Amino acid sequence: MFEYAPAPESRDVVDIKPSYGLFIDGEFTDGAGTPFKTVNPATEEVLAEVATASQADVDRAVRAARKAFGAWSALPGSERAKYLFRIARIVQERSRELAVLETLDNGKPIREARDVDLPLVAAHFFYYAGWADKLGYAGYGPDPRPLGVAGQVIPWNFPLLMLAWKIAPALACGNTVVLKPAETTPLTALLFAEICRQAELPPGVVNIVTGAGETGAAVVNHPDVNKVAFTGSTEVGRIIARSVAGSAKKVTLELGGKAANIIFEDAAIDQAVEGIVNGIFFNQGHVCCAGSRLLVQESIAGDLMEALKRRLSMLRLGDPMDKNTDIGAINSAEQLARVRELSDIGEAEGAERWSPACALPERGFWFPPTIFSGVAQSHRIARDEVFGPVLAVLTFRTPAEAVEKANNTAYGLSAGVWTEKGSRILWMADRLRAGVVWANTFNKFDPASPFGGYKESGYGREGGRHGLEAYLDV
Template structure:
């Protein structure tokens, strides 16, 4: 195997301030709550002090958004599109800066933030800019109207991409936004606030309020918020659903997942192995639609597992800013503790644990890529979302059994099918209770394609033409 010399991306392209305020009404202001620190998960160094928005600060942000709504919603769609196009171009111009900042604050490898996250962010703004003057042709009635103020709460696993998924369609439809980024990853959202100012977006159209769960709860519960969009855990999703029940607020939830990646005996094994690796070890497994359950046909189990273990031995874990790194840092100490707890439970329940030889850095939050074999449907590692680089392997004999096992979960966000038979792919896709079914690939995203789940994975769709509906009065 080749030895790789380190190839670190320079941090000099990013200027991180010592402290950040809230972005309300087009300017940065101080928050009323106790500030908190955001840290680099790869080194545990403090990056910046971040303001905490109180309920009064959230109220200020919502009032700013309400005031801006009159101007923004009255603007012709073609004019709104110009702002979205401008934002998209600035994101492209500042792509390297955004990618480095995302990797520093989140822990994901620079290769992913550079080649996946940031290009998709720009693509979403370009795509929804194209819709801004065509809403009457979107299939939601002749004269669809914006809802008003959208309160949006996003997670830490794809901080900038989740922001784009939320903000781009909201603005295209004529809504204004109050967005709360995750407590552990606020920096790219605050840089996006600077980009809004650089694009001369009218003040108050986008507002960014930082803080912990209490700040998000204040955004969701604010009486003058017309639309709530949340991506995160199923537990918090339930709380939000209860909060908005009985109100006029429109709600979309994109929650947890426990996706099945199903490999049949006629699949191209090497291709399937790459798909399995991408499905669970991309972004350290911090992916709600991660293929965390591998269902492999019994007759090819040994061959597939041998190839998978060989492939895992080539993955490089370490500095997220090194362009050779495949596995970055776990986002926080809290998340690392959860991954360790569930992995230890997997062993205690009788599953066999395997990881490739892997030196973990002394500082930071790290977990090696891990495979569990001998997993039963009743094991917690097969039922609960681990949200880390941990794969549970189960077997099946017939397509019907594969469907039964894949659907035996409270979640329904995604699934993958690996086979050379097109008819089998269609047969499986028709029976899998998942919002997205990938065929001979996994974790492929496109702004033109809708994304969302069934059951405890939430409801509503983001992306594509379907993603406009949640932000329109139809």
């Protein structure tokens, strides 16, 4: 392996304040709850203290959103579009600052924050800006109406990107929002609040309330919220689905996954190896659609595993701010404990564990890229979402067996197929019960492409024309 000189990104491009308040009605205000600290997971250094929104604070935010809804929804779509275009532009202008802040707060490699998250954030606002004055052409009637106030709760794996997925379509359709970022990654959302001010977005159209699960529950259960959008675990998704029962709230849920990445013997092996690595080690495996189950055709399993292990030995794990880093830090101590626990269970249940020789930094939350082979379908590492850099490898002989195994999960978010045979790709794509099928590629995202799951991976789609439906009264 080549030695690389360190190539650290400068953290001076971002000015982190010692403490942050809530963003309600266009103003930063204090929260009534006990403030919490957000840390850099790569160093455990405290980055800032952040306000916790109480029930009363959430009330205030919902009231502000309700008040703003009338004028915002009455604006011509072309005017709403211009606000969203402004936001997209400011995101591009401040992209480096946002990327650095995201990496510091989340632990993901700066290369990914810079090259994946931020470009997609800007693209998402740009895309939905264009819809704001074309809703009558979207197939939902000549003049589809917004729902009202949207309560949105997002996860920590792609903090700003998930914010964009939620806020851009909501605003384009004429809704106003109260958004709660994850408690371990609130900083880019609060910087986004500043961007809303720079864009002169009318007060109350976007409100950001920070806090933990209790704050999220207050947002979701607020009686004056018309729409609930959640991305996160299936466990919390169930609680939300239960809590909105009997209400008139429209709900979209983007939940967990246990995607099968299926490699046929005729696949282009080098490309497939890159796809497997991208599928499970991108963003430390903190990806709901991660290809966490590798299904390899038996005839090539030996060669493929060898190539995969060789490739894993080249991955650079370490300082997320280094531009050469491939694998950053696990987002939190809590998540690290879960990854460790499930991996230990994997070993205890009889699967064979392998990681490349890989020194872990002393401070911070770290887990090496890990492969389990000899995995049975009944093993928990083949069934539970690990949400970490852990790959479970199974084999198959026939396409029918691959389909059977791939679909043998309560989830249905994504799947991957690698083969040079076109008809087989289409045959597989027809039968895989998953919302996104990547053929000869993996983990690709685009604002024009609908994303969302089957079965217990949730319901509703984000992205594309389909993503509008979640925010329209149709």
